[in-house]
Amino acid sequence: MVTKSFNLTTEPWIKVIETKSNQTKTVSMIDLFENAHLYSRLAGEMRSQDLSLMRLLLAVLHTVYSRVNAIDQQYSWVSVDSKNLLLNDSTEQVTPDIDDLLDTWQGIYDQGSFTKSVSQYLKANASYFDFFGNRPFYQVTETEYDSFVPKKKSVATGTGTVAIKQINRQISESANTPDIFAPKSGMAKNNVDLPELVRWLIMYQSFTGVTDKTKVETDEKFSTSAGWVYRLNPVFAKGNSLFETLMLNLNLADDRNLAPQKPVWEYETISQYIEERKKQLPPTNLAFLYTLWARLIHIEWGENNNPIIFSAGLPTFDSENVFLEPMTVWRKDSKASKGGSDVFKPAVKGIRSLGIAMWRNFGQYINVDKADDNNQPGIVSWLQLLKNDNLIDRQKLLHLESVALISDGNATSQSPVMESCDDMEINADILFDSDEVDYWPERIEEEVDVAQKVGKDFWSFAANIATIRNLDSRDFAGKVSSAFYDQLNNPFKLWLASLSKQDDPDEKIDEWRNILKRIVINSTQQLLMSSSPRDISGIIVDGKNDTRKLLNIFTAKNQLMGKVNKDLNIQKG
Template sequence: MDGKEPEMEFNLLDEPWIIVKTKTNETKTWSILELFEHAHEAQELAGELPTQDIAIMRLLLAIMHGAFVTDEIETADDAIDLWTSMWEEKQFRFDEIKAYLEPYHDRFWLFHPTQPFYQSAHIKQNMDAYKAAKGKKVSSEIKWKTVARLVGDLFQSDNAPRLFPVRTGEAQNCLTYAEAARWLLHLNGFDDDSAKMPTPKGVGYLGQLGLIYAKGRNLFETLMLNFILVDERNEVFADNEENSKAYWEKPVCETIEREIPQPRAQKDLLTMQSRRIFLHREQGMVTGYLLTMGDYFAKDASLLNEVMTVWKRDDTRDFAPRRHQLESQMWRDLSSLLGMKIKNDDKARQPGIIHWLQLLEDAAEAIRFDVELFHICVTGASYDLKGAGWQIVDYVQDDLTINASLLAKMNEIWIQEIIDVLEKTKKAINSFGYFVTDIAEGSGDSMQKSNQIQKRELAKFAQEDGYYHLDQSFRRWLLCINPEKDNLEERTVEWLHIAKQTLLQLAQEELDRCSETAIVGRVKDGTVQNAIKSFREFQYRIKKALG
């Protein structure tokens, strides 16, 4: 735009921009081609945020779908055969990836006169045309957004800078090309829906999901485990069809605000353009950007082709993506995580990645699948309503390790029993919350009907404290379960005992530090209510819940 820089600069296939952690715990920066050539030598992606890593991972997965899924992959057996042959080689077929990407080399220039990567070269003209059509004032001046708003770990606005930013001084005013490339993908996936022209139809696509993925013993394994080739019906995704194309395989779309049908092809969905963006560079650095609305799905779109999200029941769509809760450990929602039904609930939907891992585990002996533990990870952005729209306030990241055989079809009864045990644990923790509010009432704290909000908040705080004290115990207990060696009843009794003893100990501590007023108690509805009585009632409730 300014004519001062080379027309084409910084090709993402050749230039280093993806941060990885090596097996020796060093960090290195690789290009796309370097990463595929050496993925087996790295532990994991190691960018600035987990959400940035998942945005980059989805780009890499789209390349894999484009490179390896041919029209010969027609059935689930074909897909498993392809996947198995790649897995057994323990590193990527680099020549095939390089050959696939070579014709699209020009589509990976971060700066290009007509087709910059993941950007819209004519965004200013398109925005002006949109404004003119709406009768809005059009200015010849370009108002660049500062890069401080591009960087996801700052999450600040031009008018309200963050008090303690990660980047300070001049580092807030410019980005290297490598940094800008990483945050470009992040912005496309997780941008908020605050005021823009036009007003976005929600946050970025990835921000709408409860993202879930599997982590392997190295980066090659991580990418392979998430290289999902079939849907929940075991039908092959249409990545080889003529109209199924990744971002770089089709012409750049300059249309602002475009509703699109959800693609069945994974490489299409993995490279969805939620926003139209254009980076501004000066003297070899990115100093600003332009941003507007991009592609979006209809409000009633099912999104069922998405394989990297957990699900919830939805009245209009049957199922909808379920965002992760910032304060909630992932094991607390194991039923949604694994797509298993809770008693008295006849519907559940399994995340695509879990279904895929289950397929691999069921075929483990035949395909020599040698993974003993599955590391299941979740990530996502947490948004809060501020002013006219939703803005990012924090990020979610958690992981859980389970024995791989737990996902085998023959062991579904184990998963169901674990979920039932968690429901019992939830009831016991709720009882702990009620006990703490009873203590507060006995102490004379204001807990009248006019203060029910305070009472609920106190109960919630106590319940979160209960989950906190059970967190590491549950993770260790789940990790140690091996359905091929363990007894189901013995294992469930073991957890119920751990949960009961932990919560009783917490309740005893509450009792020990309560006031003398609470011990003496007071008359409520004609009966004496005191801390001792509340403790005994809690003991009864927890034994009823946990046995």
């Protein structure tokens, strides 16, 4: 039922898991911040939805703790009003004291819970978080919507709407293409309660595709873009509680995030926010970035209080070198440069890279060669700063998690087809090793390369078996290779998490290579268990120098083990 008020600060709408009971609980924003240490994690409908909500919660924390410290006292460099909102004259650039910000972070972290300032900020500014208020949360009024879109697209025309089943990213069904395997069927696809609608709306702003036909009017034409987080390869730190997770991702003292924090709700008017977006300039503060709208949304309430959602595309900025964004892996664009400088773009995860685990791209998550800090995600640089300044235990096991919503790759829709979740754990002293002799990140990257070589050897072996069996070698080898890497993933992650500075690197590497060889042998035996007479007798194939040779399961296996022993530097005998 539509009510006159649904205030996100006091009404339960965020799903969390309670640590003590291990049960799901729905809480308000104030409840979450006051009891974050009692919850293990967010627990919405999708992990990518949880990521969207976490960024919203971080925007609140960045806003509050950029203005007050760990004992709720205002910093000397800011001027705020009674609601802890920046005064107009304080928007001029004043460089914050990084040491003070780090002291704030440490004070909150050591205390183990957030201070009263967060709840006080939400209570004082509750009107910004009312889903049905005069300024509805993450929406605009009908008058505002009509003022930004062409007249032929106004609310009265009934055009430019998106259904709940499209905003629900578990379904993402358009009016033209039914989703047969959706978790809901028929009319139920458009049924949703109010708390769930709020969660989907927040996620939609981060992960919308490009099917919208309506755009806000601008002087210059622009292409409707996908949601910002949809254009990333997201990575973040996970803690032992929701409080620790939020703290580990609260990079207060990032020198790229020292501009005044300004989330979307703190703009005096929606017009001011839209004018800022029309400039298409990269954000200068994380509160703005974490609350970035991909669409201008207006909700009308029809018969039986069903929401009718109007959506219009907003101008956005290019993703090149937006290093303010800490939660993404970057890739260097070898074909582009700006003013002679390298250009980096988010390394977006696609369907083709879906089966590649995080550890296989270890070098994307840590600056192994120490050449350029831009080679690693900003969140990893932040964790490195915390470790180097002794703000977290040097032997702390850091948990990096990746959550990506994979698009269909179609430029005209970019509809989600799958959600990918992965993680890896590693000791802080190992990840941020400073040893010049036995530099662990470099040794780990070498072992990743060795495992990839062995993986290629096993692919070739599988292709040979397919040739013997008269099968499509690429298709067969691809499926077998994927299963082989699935066998590698968990053992490598366990080995990675077991590393410590007290270990002898050579011994630990020998330990992993022995595990790797056992997996190769076991995988080979599994593949050959159902051998046929043809597999044993083999076939004659072309060899080197115009010769012919016998290829059967025994020669193929010998060839594989010879390559593996060479890759693992194992001597004969």
